[in-house]
Each structure stands twice: as structure tokens, then as C-alpha cells.
Amino acid sequence: MSLFRVYIAISIDGYIADSDGGVAWLDPYFSDEIDFAGFSSTIGATVVGRRTFDQFGASQEWTPPSARTLILTHRPIEDLPDGLECYDGPVADLASTLRTELGGTGKDVWLMGGGDSIRPFHEAGLVDRWELFTMPVLLGCGVPLFPPGTPTGLELRPTHSRTYGNGIIEVWYEPRRDTAS
16 A cells, blocks of 8 residues: 655754745755655655645656646646646545555655645544654744644654764654554
């Protein structure tokens, strides 16, 4: 079954972007050691939030080119480039559709964007893995991964960790699923 994965960089103090929504603070940490190409090869669909799309523009350079890309939005987008689609509906329906489409491919879904676009998947219990790259920097303010109102109480278990030479700490968390019958 295809996984819904949040693959995201975060500051030590919990921010994914600066107060202007920018991510230039990440530039000093880009490294081949991270292997974004390897990650991209596992992605069959990318679901991106509208604000993230607006921040980065219509370029597909920030999403795997082979992946179907859906933008979560309630507002129309003028001159949407080929290969990009808008989606305005229940995330559970989208998840079901994508899991069916990707079934048997070995490909996963990348939930890309801010906390507001990830939140409905989190609330519906659809996030299978949180792949967090903690950058060794304090931003002090900005766009939080978990904005106020994000549901709490979900117990996660770490399944993978790695420390990079430039100080990044990568940790994967998966929800603890009740396996009792």
C-alpha cells in the first residue's frame, strides 16, 4: 500500500518557513548527502498546499517531475501548467483515489506544504510517516509545522534516524497503530 509521507525540513524551534514564508534559511544545509533524488524516485504523487504552490511558483523543479501533482485549493489558478491539477474536496476521497492509482507501483504520496495543508490528512489519520529533517538553526518565528489548533495526542514511534555531517538530524516517525484484536 502506498504511504502518505510528510517529508519536510524544520528548525529546532518548530518552523518550516521564516515569517515571510521563505525557506532561504535552508540554503546552507543543501547537500548531496540528503539524496533528494533517491527520495523523489519513491514518489508517485505530490499533494501540495496552495500557499506553498504560490510561494514557489508553477515550476515543477521543487516536486518530482514523474509524480502527479495536486494542489489543494478552493480558489482557481490561472494558467495552470500541464501536469499540475487543482483539488478541492475531502482528503479521504483523495487518499483513496491515490492509493488505488498507485497500488502495486511501489510509489508513495508526498504531502508537501505547510501545517494547514497537512492538517486535514493528520486529522483523518492519513499520515503514515513524518520524515522530519531538523536543521541546526533557531528561527525564533515563522510558519510552524504544527499551527495552533493542530490535533494533539497522537502517539508516534521513531522508526529511523540519521545525523548528517552538516548537523541535520533526520528522524522518521510513524503513528502507533493499535494492533490488538
